[in-house]
Amino acid sequence: MVFSLKICGNYGMGNSTFYKWRDKFGGMETSDINRLKELESENRKLKQMFAELNFKSLLQEEIIRKF
Structure with a gap:
């Protein structure tokens, strides 16, 4: 907990943001990320396409309907 508070304080990040990030990416290797x-x-x-x-x-x- 102290570690997370230091990180949050150093980077201006909220505790909840840190824990969400840790839950999402905590167990990942660099290749996974x-x-x-x-x-x-x-x-x-693909969404744009x-x-x-x-x-x-x-x-x-619309064009077909007009003809």
């Missing part, structure tokens, strides 16, 4: 970052990045890209394709599909449907 890197893989998680890669997956999060890929997920963002889906949004763009969905938008294009809606535009096409």
Whole structure:
């Protein structure tokens, strides 16, 4: 507990933030964290692609309805 208070004080972080971070990443190796970052990045890209394709599909449907 003293260790977490020192870290929080040094970096201006709240205790709850520290414990959430520790619970999420505490048991991970560096390679696990890197893989998680890669997956999060890929997920963002896929969500963006889906949004763009969905938008294009809606535009096409609107165009078809007008004819």
